[in-house]
Amino acid sequence: MLRFKLTQHSRDEQLMKNIQAYLDCGKYSPSSISEHGDILVWRFMDIVEKIIPLFSKYPIMGVKLKDFQDFCLVAELIKENKHLSLEGLEQIRKIKAGMNKGRDTGLNSSNSPGEVA
Helix, strand or coil, X not given: CCCEEEEEEHHHHHHHHHHHHHHCCCEEEECCCCCEEEXXXXXXXHHHHHHHHHHHHCCCCCCHHHHHHHHHHHHHXXXXXXXXXXXXXXXXXXXXXXXXXXXXXXXXXXCCCCCCC
């Protein structure tokens, strides 16, 4: 299941509710155990028709851009029904494993640029 989650500090709760209302999809949930809240979008059509176009029009700056590009790649694989094959599912798993904290930024590696371990 493809999901989009946006997290911000609880002091930005009104901003998050405004974003959720603007997107007209997903759900805002404050955390009961920490000082943050999330907007979670889980409907595939909302992701494809609202989330991806928004962040394509207004690109993400910084390291999260690569995660968004991988997210778009997975969405495309799902649109093409490639997630229904073992090969496609394995491709999605590999992409997911390299996202967020799993991404190799090269900062903790002794490899030279362009070198693969």
